[in-house]
Amino acid sequence: DTGVSQDPRHKITKRGQNVTFRCDPISEHNRLYWYRQTLGQGPEFLTYFQNEAQLEKSRLLSDRFSAERPKGSFSTLEIQRTEQGDSAMYLCASSFAAVSSYEQYFGPGTRLTVT
Amino acid sequence: QKEVEQNSGPLSVPEGAIASLNCTYSDRGSQSFFWYRQYSGKSPELIMFIYSNGDKEDGRFTAQLNKASQYVSLLIRDSQPSDSATYLCALNTGGFKTIFGAGTRLFVKA
Numbered sequence: 516d517t518g519v520s521q522d523p524r525h526k527i528t529k530r531g532q533n534v535t536f537r538c539d540p541i542s543e544h545n546r547l548y549w550y551r552q553t554l555g556q557g558p559e560f561l562t563y564f565q566n567e568a569q570l571e572k573s574r575l576l577s578d579r580f581s582a583e584r585p586k587g588s589f590s591t592l593e594i595q596r597t598e599q600g601d602s603a604m605y606l607c608a609s610s611f612a613a614v615s616s617y618e619q620y621f622g623p624g625t626r627l628t629v630t
Numbered sequence: 631q632k633e634v635e636q637n638s639g640p641l642s643v644p645e646g647a648i649a650s651l652n653c654t655y656s657d658r659g660s661q662s663f664f665w666y667r668q669y670s671g672k673s674p675e676l677i678m679f680i681y682s683n684g685d686k687e688d689g690r691f692t693a694q695l696n697k698a699s700q701y702v703s704l705l706i707r708d709s710q711p712s713d714s715a716t717y718l719c720a721l722n723t724g725g726f727k728t729i730f731g732a733g734t735r736l737f738v739k740a
Contacts, residue, residue: 546726557634557718557730558674571726606673617662617722621673 517541519622521607527628528597535593536625540609547590548619549582550606551575558606558621564590565612597629633657634731636719642737649706651734653719656700662722663695665704668733669715678704709738 520539528534540547545566550558561580562572566587579597584590594601604626608619635654643649651665662681666674680686680693680702692705702721706713716733723729 548726548728555638555732557720557732560727560729563726565726604673617726617728618664618676618679619728620676621666624673 519607519609519620521605521622521625523625524623525626525628527630529630530599531596533593533595534597534627535591536605536607536627537589537591538607538609538622539589540607541611541620544609544611544620545587546610546612546619547584548608548610549590549592550608552604552606552624553602561592594627597627599629602627602629632731633729634719634721636717636731636734638732639735640737641734642739643709644739645709645711647709647738649709649713649736649738651704651706651717651719651736653702653704653731654700655702655719655721657721657723658697658700659723660697660700660721661724663693663702664720664722664728665691665693666718666720666730667713667715668718674718706736709736711738711740714738 522537547564549561552558564584579595582592604624606624607622610619665678668674678693680695686693690707694703718733719731
């Protein structure tokens, strides 16, 4: 499968615990995005990497959220001290940096439930 | 005003009909426009993108863009029950950030 992959697909955790999600983008894609989606809403931008550099982080992302992309390949998104409001689908997408090309391809998502 | 506005639906059409999905946006600097299809419980799937005013056709799908009216639409011809999903309109203003609408639910009746 040469698409975007995410792991785990589902995560149930108790409030206050830390969780980490992984995303493996399409191999030739150097742009990687994280989004959060709640029921009835479109994906909401969280952060963006071009290669290993994190170029933007949404104001919506509190200090409890951190993302990395070492070596410009896979990326991880960590949420510390989870809260019930963090329950959502976390989506990763990737794209190839080219002039006027912003098409993004999504992975299957990680559904987080905080109890 | 939301940056990307879509009617939440549901839009119900009979099988074989044309489904018309509409989207308006507020930022006149928007340059790239996308339609994603999202089945319940699944992630969004890119089905169309359009960068220039006018129509762009791909199989049963036609995207229409009118930058002067800040309007983009998606037509689905010969609608099938398998087209029943939420359709997300998205745009990019020239940087890295893509903004999504909340989506329109489409239901195709067999």
